[in-house]
Amino acid sequence: MPRTQEYQQELHRLQQLHQRVSAAPTPPVEPPSCWQVNPTLEMLRCAWRGLPSLLERGGEGPPPRPGAAHVLLWRCPGSGTLTVREAGPHDLLALKLVAETIDPRQAAREGGVGVAVIDGVLARAAAEGLVLRPLSAICREGDFPRGQGGADEFFRSPVFTLQWHLTQACDLHCRHCYDRSPRTSFSLEQCLAVLDDLDRFCRERHVAGQVSFSGGNPLLYPHFLAVYRAAAERGLQTAILGNPCSRERLAEIIAIQRPEFFQVSLEGLAEHNDYIRGAGHFARVMAFLDLLRELQVYSMVMLTLTRDNQAQVLPLAEQLRGRVDLFTFNRLAPVGEGAALAMAPPEGYPDFLAEYLAAAADNPCMALKDSLFNITLRQQGRPLFGGCAGHGCGAAFNFVALLPDGELHACRKFSSPIGHIRQGLDAVYDGTAARRYRQGAAECRDCPIRPVCGGCLAVTQGAGQDCLRQRDPYCFSRRPAEQTTASCLYLDH
Numbered sequence: 001m002p003r004t005q006e007y008q009q010e011l012h013r014l015q016q017l018h019q020r021v022s023a024a025p026t027p028p029v030e031p032p033s034c035w036q037v038n039p040t041l042e043m044l045r046c047a048w049r050g051l052p053s054l055l056e057r058g059g060e061g062p063p064p065r066p067g068a069a070h071v072l073l074w075r076c077p078g079s080g081t082l083t084v085r086e087a088g089p090h091d092l093l094a095l096k097l098v099a100e101t102i103d104p105r106q107a108a109r110e111g112g113v114g115v116a117v118i119d120g121v122l123a124r125a126a127a128e129g130l131v132l133r134p135l136s137a138i139c140r141e142g143d144f145p146r147g148q149g150g151a152d153e154f155f156r157s158p159v160f161t162l163q164w165h166l167t168q169a170c171d172l173h174c175r176h177c178y179d180r181s182p183r184t185s186f187s188l189e190q191c192l193a194v195l196d197d198l199d200r201f202c203r204e205r206h207v208a209g210q211v212s213f214s215g216g217n218p219l220l221y222p223h224f225l226a227v228y229r230a231a232a233e234r235g236l237q238t239a240i241l242g243n244p245c246s247r248e249r250l251a252e253i254i255a256i257q258r259p260e261f262f263q264v265s266l267e268g269l270a271e272h273n274d275y276i277r278g279a280g281h282f283a284r285v286m287a288f289l290d291l292l293r294e295l296q297v298y299s300m301v302m303l304t305l306t307r308d309n310q311a312q313v314l315p316l317a318e319q320l321r322g323r324v325d326l327f328t329f330n331r332l333a334p335v336g337e338g339a340a341l342a343m344a345p346p347e348g349y350p351d352f353l354a355e356y357l358a359a360a361a362d363n364p365c366m367a368l369k370d371s372l373f374n375i376t377l378r379q380q381g382r383p384l385f386g387g388c389a390g391h392g393c394g395a396a397f398n399f400v401a402l403l404p405d406g407e408l409h410a411c412r413k414f415s416s417p418i419g420h421i422r423q424g425l426d427a428v429y430d431g432t433a434a435r436r437y438r439q440g441a442a443e444c445r446d447c448p449i450r451p452v453c454g455g456c457l458a459v460t461q462g463a464g465q466d467c468l469r470q471r472d473p474y475c476f477s478r479r480p481a482e483q484t485t486a487s488c489l490y491l492d493h
Contacts, residue, residue: 007064010046014055014071017042018084021073026080031135035098035122038130043087044071052084076129083128093118094125104203104235115235116257137205138398140391140451144439148448154391155451157398159237161210162198163412164402166191166221171243174277176267176304176338185404188223192230194402194421199234201425210237210260214412216404217243225252232257239263241302244288250295261326262292263300268309269316289323303329307342310352314359317366328369331474333413333458343463350376350476371453375477384452393454396434400425410437413458414467436468443471 024040044051050064051071070087087095097107097118104122108115126133139156167185170177186194195211202209211231218224219242231238239260240253253259267273270282285301292299301324303313313329320327332343344352353376360366371387378384389398401412402421408428410416416437419428428434440454447453455472463473 007048007051010044010048011051011054011059011064014044014046014051014073014084017044017073018055018082021075022082024075026075027077027129027132029078032132034134035101036132036134037095037098038074038077038132041072041074041095041130044073045069046071049086052086055084072130074130077132081129083130090121091125091130094121094131097122098125098131114233116232119235134206136207138207140397141435141438145445145447145450147451154386157391157394158207159210159398160202160205160207161212161399162194162402163212163214163241163399164194164218165214165216165404165412166218166224166227167216167404169220170216171220172217172278172281174265174267174337176276176306176332176341177336183404185221186406188226190406191223191227195227195230195234195236197421197425199236201429202236208237209235210239212239212241212399214241219243219245219249225256228253229256244284247291247295250291250297254295254297259297261298261300263302264288265302265304266316267303267306268312269319272309272312286323289320293323298326299324300326300328303327304338305329305331305344307344310344310348313352314355317359317363320365321363322365324365326367327365328367330369330413331456331459332462333456334462335414335458339462343459346474349474371455372472372474372476374449374452375475378449384449387452387454388456392450392452393440393457395440395457396429396437400429400434410434411458413456414461416457416461439468441467441471442469447471447477449477 021040021042027038027040046069047066048064049067049069050062051069054061054064070092071084072087072091073082073084075082093107096102097104104118105115108118111118122131122133125131136156136158138160144155168181168183198209198211213224213228215221218240221227228238237260238257239262241263244264250262264285265277266282266285267276273282274280289299289301301320303309303316305313317327332338332341334341334343349372353370353373356366357368357373357376357380360368368385369388371392374384374387386392388394391398395416396410396418400418401409403409403412406421407417408419408421410418410433418433418437419431421428437457440450440457441460444450444454455475457467459474460467460470460472465473
């Protein structure tokens with residue numbers, strides 16, 4: 001048989017498959033309950049390479065080359081876009097993993113690679129619609145307030161974060177530190193068990209897992225690099241909330257796995273910052289930000305907002321322009337040593353948020369974190385953002401805080417115990433205490449922006465109120481029935 005006729009026969013088979021896949025129903029956008037191969041997928045095993053290009057040209061042009069190949073055809077969920085291409089090794093691996101329900105950890109062991117490599121293969125295949133990723137099980141309970149027009153993304157999280165305070169040891173003594181109590185850190189063996197539990201928890205709930213290492217200063221934990229490496233080996237994302245370190249130390253961390261971000265803190269301009277955090281701290285942070293940029297690590301600066309530094313926020317943001325990737329702030333929660341500092345005045349807070357928003361429009365490093373920004377955005381008729389943790393208050397929802405001795409809290413900024421890690425993350429996360437913190441303040445239930453707000457439980461508790469009953473004392477929204485109540489203003493359009 002002439003070689004031209006051979007590849008023409010295979011091209012004809014490919015054209016038939018193309019017609020069949022084109023006529024197939026578009027896969028639904030709603031993810032399945034477990035990993036699945038795209039139901040529209042067709043595969044053609046052929047002895048010629050380059051057939052997809054020939055199909056695209058209507059059979060005209062240079063002939064294909066002899067060589068074994070697998071041609072894949074599928075329609076993407078939602079858009080229905082038809083993809084036709086020769087399969088690469090990663091495509092075939094992803095299909096095998098899903099079709100045969102092979103655990104990524106097993107595949108990594110057998111292949112002699114890190115599980116992050118296998119997870120990456122699956123993630124890319126899912127992003128292209130070749131396989132369908134299961135629905136995240138980190139979702140708001142059915143009785144959680146829906147608000148007015150809250151987007152589905154605000155009710156389900158693709159990532160679960162363990163904010164792990166590895167040690168109380170710290171090379172600073174900040175005036176607003178919320179906890180300097182003595183706590184015994186875990187051994188390396190105990191830390192590895194925590195990572196195994198987190199890895200299992202996230203895989204069973206179909207979410208990406210992240211460990212945000214904090215403290216104290218997490219870099220002072222004696223086994224930090226070993227724990228950091230173990231997290232990376234389990235395919236967990238890693239981030240650091242700490243103090244500036246040396247170039248050599250940072251290079252060691254990057255060699256293991258580049259962190260998602262490295263967050264440091266500033267409390268205002270140089271003089272005030274050094275009053276709060278110690279002499280020379282401002283200069284060290286600014287130099288460290290330059291190092292992070294040089295080594296291509298995403299940098300973040302966090303400020304704790306008080307009465308004494310509120311006027312310095314915008315000038316500081318100008319100094320950080322072009323020097324940091326992201327700058328934002330949290331309000332002071334007057335707990336621990338922070339109780340000696342003055343909170344920002346609530347009566348001027350709405351104006352401050354409006355000024356910050358206006359400045360952020362022209363300064364790309366300025367980010368929004370305080371959920372109360374959504375009141376101002378709604379007032380201005382602008383799109384809302386995800387709030388403090390991307391889902392309003394994320395306490396005990398898409399993150400929990402693990403203290404050095406194993407206590408688990410809904411949020412590290414205030415005492416909010418929900419259990420102990422020895423119980424296992426499943427038991428603690430599904431427990432009554434965690435559920436109560438996820439529900440938030442009862443007074444917020446009827447708020448139209450509740451899915452992306454809920455205020456700050458730590459600020460409420462620190463102000464001497466019941467954070468599970470009363471709303472944030474800074475809230476300047478009110479329900480229609482409360483139009484005469486100056487403390488709260490719900491804006492209905």
